[in-house]
Amino acid sequence: MKRTTLDQLNRAKSAKETTVLLTDLKSGEQELVYPQRPDVDHPLLDILKSAVRDDKSYVHVTESGETFIQVFNPPLxxxxxxxxxxxxxxxxxxxxxxxxxxxxxxxxxxxxxxxxxxxxxxxxxxxxxxxxxxxxxxxxxxxxxxxxxxxxxxxxxxxxxxxxxxxxxxxxxxxxxxxxxxxxxxxxxxxxxxxxxxxxxxxxxxxxxxxxxxxxxxxxxxxxx
Missing domain, CATH: 3.40.50.720 (NAD(P)-binding Rossmann-like Domain)
Incomplete structure (x- = not known):
């Protein structure tokens, strides 16, 4: 994980903001998404919101590859x-x-x-x-x-x-x-x-x-x- 991504995660945790980390399991590339923000536009947004709601991290499989969806929710x-x-x-x-x-x-x-x-x-x-x-x-x-x-x-x-x-x-x-x-x-x-x-x-x-x-x-x- 890049230091900038870790810093973003830590800031979100301090602010009690939900984030989702997407990791391409083939390339290792990572993307941090803030699915609760009203201005967020992402092709997987509905899937990410469902994962957030269910507190569920899992591997999302498509024809183009596999992506690990890792949910970071504030405590209940x-x-x-x-x-x-x-x-x-x-x-x-x-x-x-x-x-x-x-x-x-x-x-x-x-x-x-x-x-x-x-x-x-x-x-x-x-x-x-x-x-x-x-x-x-x-x-x-x-x-x-x-x-x-x-x-x-x-x-x-x-x-x-x-x-x-x-x-x-x-x-x-x-x-x-x-x-x-x-x-x-x-x-x-x-x-x-x-x-x-x-x-x-x-x-x-x-x-x-x-x-x-x-x-x-x-x-x-x-x-x-």
Whole structure:
């Protein structure tokens, strides 16, 4: 690998930007592609985006030769607003699925290491915490406080980000009121509410399962028609 290519990879990693390294297995020539950039035009772009979505590196074979497609994705993150009972089940489930967890709750009586010993906790207000976290295209945001004072500022920050999933707890009626409060914002259709796949979940553990399932669906199939 050329030093310039390695430097580009390191810069992309620092910026949490997805890259794909293409290596011609016959000639050894390499090309670094940034498939998430809106201005990128590449003959393999659809294939590269699929590889990025699936976190899959593999050898692409055509009549003209073989190309190794190597995906470099930023780590998956899940930002949870609300240190509630559902969160206590969702945190370990999502960690097992490969997510770094950031739990936000200014109420330190709820968001603390006693209740959540194995994840990063922020006791800042959600809008302040989100400004530092800067959700990217590998970040899911889940809002579970059921309190507009906490959820709405987090929603505002999330809608201005590249987060691949935004979900908010609440019934259809609660979500309708939420949309009415936020009606001056763009892209409200990005918010999944009620949150989670409709599996008939009743208790906190089942709701956590439905949320993680919905996040997974958005991650793996979100850009498919």
């Amino acid at each position: 993150r899940l930002i949870i607003v609300g240190a509630v009972h559902i969160s206590q089940f969702l945190v370990p489930m999502a960690q097992s699925a490969g997510y770094e967890i950031i739990l936000i709750d200014p109420r330190s009586a709820f968001g603390n290491k006693t209740r959540f010993p194995n994840c990063n906790i922020s006791n800042e207000w959600p809008d302040e915490a989100m400004e530092d976290l800067k959700p990217d295209h590998r970040t899911a945001v889940v809002l579970l406080t059921h309190d507009p004072k906490l959820d709405d500022p987090a929603l505002l920050a999330s809608l201005h980000s590249d987060a691949f999933y935004i979900g908010a707890l609440g019934s259809k009626r609660t979500h309708a009121k939420r949309l009415d409060r936020l009606k001056n914002l763009n892209s409200l259709e990005r918010i999944e509410g009620p949150i989670g796949l409709d599996i008939g979940a009743k208790n906190p553990a089942e709701i956590a399962v439905s949320i993680l399932a919905s996040i997974t669906k958005a991650l793996r199939h979100g850009d498919r028609s």
